[in-house]
Amino acid sequence: MMLRPRAFALEPLWARPFSIYALTPKTISFFIQVAGRGTAVLAGLEPGAPLTVWGPLGNAFAVEPEVRTLILAGGVGIAPFAAYAKSHPEPSRLSLVFGCRPPVAAYPYKEIAGIAAAEHFRERGPGDIETFIALLGERIRAFRDGLILACGPQPFLLTVKRLAREHGARLQISLENRMACGVGACLGCVTKAKVAGDSPEQAFANVQVCTKGPVFWADQIHLEGEEPWT
């Protein structure tokens, strides 16, 4: 969904994209981490403050009720998974591994842990990242015949993608590219994605994350900071 408070006036200019955290017939909720001016204004809104809202944009994570599904979330990347877990027809087949730096209580971890098998890991100091990556590797290996879903910061996604490839696991990731229009027009949020093409130069295209994503099969896209395709 795109959110633009009337309080933005002409600055910040763009709406901000968020995943849907919770939905009822009368309300829609977002889990927002203050990361800059736009999110700071959003976090400071009073009840009843007017907003321009459009969406939902693009696609969503795959739901495969018969398949063991591993959710990998880093930090605020946990936001889309609360509703995913609650609406999943077979939550007994879901597992969550969650990593964060602030206390885990700052995140909607417990509400997923109440439905699905869940474990969390908090980074507190040097060496913790290596331990977390080892844990991710073990869990990804255990789910190599299942489905893996990931959302989180770019280094986290790069690591998860590498590990999934090593273990031959099916992985979907949700991207958080900077967006302006949210309707697929500005071409500001694109990611390199594989397309059917005759020559190597035509084998990829820049596709809009806002309308063609934000969820992609990991082996179909090229992440920023990743080695080029061979």
Place this chain on the structure above:
Amino acid sequence: MDLSVSFAGLTLKNPLLTASGTFGYGLEFVDYGDLRELGGIVVKGTSLTPRQGNPMPRVAETPAGMLNAIGLQNPGVETFLTDYLPRLPWRETAVIVNIYACDAAEFGELAGILAVEEGVAALEVNISCPNVKAGGIAFGQDPLMAAQVTEAVKKRAGNKPVIVKLSPNVTDIAALARACEVAGADALSLINTVSGMAVDVRRRKPRLANVIGGLSGPAIKPVALRCLHQARGAVKIPLIGMGGIASAEDVLEFILVGAHAVQIGTANFLRPDMSFRIARELPGACACFCVDSWESFRGSLIVEKG
């Protein structure tokens, strides 16, 4: 009042067009409004062959504006004609194709392809994209080159009106406007984005992969009005104004300074129904500012001499 406007062989139901690159092919916006409410759509810059555009990041938010360096990503003219144009309501809303090429001959070839398409109302010639350059200089910065491109397009465009889009990144925009008029342009549109840059001190990096990009949005409206004013004084052909328009009152400002029509650009990113809203608000704004007809209002800016 009658909101329609006719100029340069075009008849529009109102003077509102969407600016190239900010409205895709129009189809991206059909969930948010009826394209037939608009005077016209200027589609994404189109080249002879597909272009992938520049590396990411391509956009950056700036005070009351944004920078972009998309680099004219587009699927090429053939895909436009087969996949997009047939789905647009071109009988009711003018579809203007913004064209980009690397040299005058290629511009002519593109014009020749589009000249025979019934659904194309006019061509807008992009000689001013700051993100793509051939031979180290943009065509739009040299009156001679601008004239050569204008002539090449005009020669092959058949009966399609040729609109040349000017850059503000020049010392003397009046000279560019005159060069294009003499070369046969039917109208001019101005301005394209203002060359700019943004940096991230923490990461010590430019905010765009291309380093330099084009500034747009409300931040550039004063530059746009100034360029329009100077071009208005230099040429007789109709002008299409743009740069930071985000309300019906902004539209009237550009018409007051002498524009026949305007383009809404970056404001489409503030909310996807922006152009449709402005179309609905325009009659009220005309009444509010006592505008009776475009003919009497256009260029009626009172400049005290002394």
